[in-house]
Amino acid sequence: MLKKIAEHPFSFVGCWELREMLGRSARDEQQLLEALEEIPLDSIYYHTHSFFLRHKYIAGPYPNDFATWAAIQVRDRVLGEKLGVLDPYDFENLEFLRAEIVTIIEEHLSELQIIPRAIYGEPFHFMQSRIVEAPTGLKARTLTEFREILANVDISVIYYHTFEAVLRLGRRNGDFALWIEGQLGLPELARKISKLDPYMTSLETIRHRMIKLCDEVLEKEAWSR
């Protein structure tokens, strides 16, 4: 089965993120809340999902910019924790994710007498993400080829085929799982790959876990021969 050669090869695409500044900032949590209701979805994306493209090797203390700002700049660890536990993968689209973030902050503020403010820290600066795709020209037709290329490509390839594919391009299980199941006929491996939670780790860890999963399948095949 593993010797199967895909009819359509997997084309590895990398990407580069341009960071566009919206020129809008928030000094306190109320201002953050108000801005959150108005900013473009690309900005929600930037501060939650593409956070991972900027923390490829080292996971930050909190997994999105909103949580990090609340905990570190405002020094409101309670809101930092509430926002930090949020998993953007639980939301069908960015509009739902925006609504949840707004709800969390609204609820939090309703329990407080004063509005927490970044007195010593930096204000929150709203940004948006512009992703420039860069096809690498690398193609895999077998699982062995796939694993080898995956191990050596720029880490943005992992980002593009997981985060970007799922959230902006609407390919819910991610490109890797889709191809492995559809072209190589390996639904179990595809399922395991689609279940990897990139939200609590770094892209480099995701790469290692995917390679490990591929190796397990390849080793099993080698033993059965």
Place this chain on the structure above:
Amino acid sequence: MSLLDDYREVVPKGTIDLLKCLAEQVKGKRVLHVNSTKLGGGVAEILRSLMPLLQDVGLDARWEVISGNEEFFNTTKAFHNALQGQEQHLSQRMLQNYIEVNRENARRLSFDADYVVIHDPQPAALGESRLSKGKWIWRCHIDISRPQWKVWSFLRQFVAKYDAAIFSLPRFAQRLPIPQYLIYPSIDPLSDKNRELSEMEQVRILSRLNISTEKPILLQVSRFDRFKDPLGVIQAYHLVKKHHDIQLVLAGGGATDDPEGEAVLSEVREAARDDPDIHILLLPPDANLEINALQRAATIVLQKSLREGFGLTVAEAMWKGKPVIGGFAGGITVQLVYGLTGFTVNSVEGAAFRIHYLLENPEVMTKMGEDAREFVRQNFLITRHLGDWLALMSYLGRGK
């Protein structure tokens, strides 16, 4: 082998190939960078590394420098200070001269390029007449988060005519009718300031500087400027000295053209008086190997700035695997992820506490240094800077 391939061994795997793929999208395009000097300063240092790389990946890249009279450079120096928040008086005559000199340069230089990148305020008025059909980009390297508004609104009329503006930190963004992008500055890992040094080279340089490595070294490399808080560094050193037999090295440029710098230097000398473990080094602007050797010899590097533009000396030290303690200011907060790639502090006591903590926990220093180097590899090397430019040109070239 291309020049870019020389960086393969120091950047993350796959990066060079990705950069080459990105470059394909703008291959053959003509790009012109214009600034006010080829010698000295951070902009020239970055362009010296960036230009050969842009050419290497297939762009037709040129670098031109504007010329001007003394009055022009006095005016632009005043712009610089005013944009960074200092009160300055600029007469109508000075502003007119600024525009005239830019017009003369506009007549002298050729702007025939697909992308024209104008660096900083000095040549910003070149954007007035948009002398070519290409995309015009204004690249601002200075902190304009709290500008003197009269000066900014004068300059803004020119900046608004560009296709995009680039700043080094989100808080430098302004209200402008054009898109604004964030591009961090970078260090060149293969330059004399950052390349690997052999043991022999390092020993030779340190001996020339009269620095011994017998005691742990605290190091701050910066101008003798109040915003860099050298006196605060000495106070922090004194607090730690009670517990650890350490030495402090304050290395900075000469202050001959800066009256306040000389005053600060005298105060620093006074504060360091009678302590043989405090070394004050006045280094010339091209002392790149000396700075490299000092950073490599340091146990902990400090950058206790009270205000800072970006503070690339932090990235330089991090690249050498050193734990860095920096002031909570400007770009230092971007480089030092608290407790992970370094510590940011808000006071002398905070600096002393973190120095003491690190000296007591060498394993934390090692791990922090490793993470710091990795963080720089990922975010602050010239290759990332090159990628940002390629992506921006590709994006703007699509007419978006």
